[in-house]
Amino acid sequence: MIPSATLLDSIKNYKGQDFIVESDNYNVLLIGCRDCFTIKLLGGDFKLTYAANIHEARKIIQNSLNNELFFDTIICDAGIEEKSILHFARYLSATETICRLPFILFTNTNKINAELCTKGIDDFITSETSLEDIVDKIELLKKYKSLEKTLHYSIATENEPLITKQYILKRLIDIVFSALALIILSPIIIIIAICIKAESKGPIFYKSLRAGKGYKVFTFYKFRTMVVNAEDMIKDLKHLNEYKDYKDSYFFKIKDDPRVTRIGQLLRKTSLDELPQLINVLVGDMSLVGNRPLPLYEASSITVDKSAKRFLAPAGITGLWQVKGRSNLNLSVDERISMDIDYAEKQSFLFDMKILFKTPKELILKNNV
Numbered sequence: 001m002i003p004s005a006t007l008l009d010s011i012k013n014y015k016g017q018d019f020i021v022e023s024d025n026y027n028v029l030l031i032g033c034r035d036c037f038t039i040k041l042l043g044g045d046f047k048l049t050y051a052a053n054i055h056e057a058r059k060i061i062q063n064s065l066n067n068e069l070f071f072d073t074i075i076c077d078a079g080i081e082e083k084s085i086l087h088f089a090r091y092l093s094a095t096e097t098i099c100r101l102p103f104i105l106f107t108n109t110n111k112i113n114a115e116l117c118t119k120g121i122d123d124f125i126t127s128e129t130s131l132e133d134i135v136d137k138i139e140l141l142k143k144y145k146s147l148e149k150t151l152h153y154s155i156a157t158e159n160e161p162l163i164t165k166q167y168i169l170k171r172l173i174d175i176v177f178s179a180l181a182l183i184i185l186s187p188i189i190i191i192i193a194i195c196i197k198a199e200s201k202g203p204i205f206y207k208s209l210r211a212g213k214g215y216k217v218f219t220f221y222k223f224r225t226m227v228v229n230a231e232d233m234i235k236d237l238k239h240l241n242e243y244k245d246y247k248d249s250y251f252f253k254i255k256d257d258p259r260v261t262r263i264g265q266l267l268r269k270t271s272l273d274e275l276p277q278l279i280n281v282l283v284g285d286m287s288l289v290g291n292r293p294l295p296l297y298e299a300s301s302i303t304v305d306k307s308a309k310r311f312l313a314p315a316g317i318t319g320l321w322q323v324k325g326r327s328n329l330n331l332s333v334d335e336r337i338s339m340d341i342d343y344a345e346k347q348s349f350l351f352d353m354k355i356l357f358k359t360p361k362e363l364i365l366k367n368n369v
Helices: 004-012 037-041 054-066 082-094 114-118 131-148 165-184 186-199 230-240 262-270 279-285 305-312 320-324 335-345 349-365
Strands: 019-021 027-031 046-051 075-077 104-107 123-125 205-209 215-223 287-289 315-316
Touching: 004 123, 027 037, 027 054, 046 054, 046 186, 046 320, 054 075, 054 082, 075 082, 075 131, 082 104, 104 131, 123 131, 131 215, 165 186, 165 279, 165 287, 165 349, 186 215, 186 262, 215 279, 215 335, 279 315, 287 349, 305 335, 315 349, 320 349
Parallel strands: 027 046, 027 075, 075 104, 104 123, 287 315
Antiparallel strands: 019 046, 205 215
């Protein structure tokens, strides 16, 4: 591996030859990425091939195909001309040998041209994205891109019309409701935050990467209801998983979960832990009604034709499972997946309204799970 101290000089002296940083695992093509980000990748298990621009990237890809060199992903600086990025994305998707290669943009701003989100860009990362999150994104996108070509239907959102009457109405309701709810419930949100902080050390919010519609990865927010190291305890608690029809279940749920704090038990029982998801709805990561967004370790398990159809629907705070199956302790994984698929196939404004009206009743009757 080239020492970090010599990296900047190596990039500045780049004259068209492949700039390669040796490492053990992931083979990444970097296009015009900022030096600080490249240095960050050096800390992980990456083999980096650097291209100064799109033209040189295409040459490197062609040479790699001739030499049977396989890239795991391409990361491109969003500062490059948008027209060039879009042309390159079309080139990737139209070339059979590389169409399954994840194409990720690196950016330091949230203001991305909407067209980039619908024309072959698979995901976005920033200088704040951790190496672990980058690896998770690459792994999930590799599985999705491989799966996408084998399905009889399209999961990807870029093949859908950008604007439809149903989308506009659904999105309008999401924005208005989530904004009003956040304003009205702000005193309760502040009180909950104080209680969480007073009971245990750790962050107020629980944040994790989740996969939503079209396997799109986003940061998911909830109030923290568990001890800080809760995810590290999953392996030791798998034998308590209520979904017993799979040894390695897609879903993980425990009754009377020992990782839950006292304030967390109250928040879960009243579903107040879900309030921060209104932020996800407001920014467009989720909708009020949809299928639950899955942790990446669960989403990466759902890679068969039938089950993957659940990702045709948007991620939602509530959905068909919440109003039909949540209180059923004997619900199997297949039955839950079937409900998700059912919603994906039937989703409409009226169907969403029926689910919303039924949700309050189910919140009152639900089991403490």
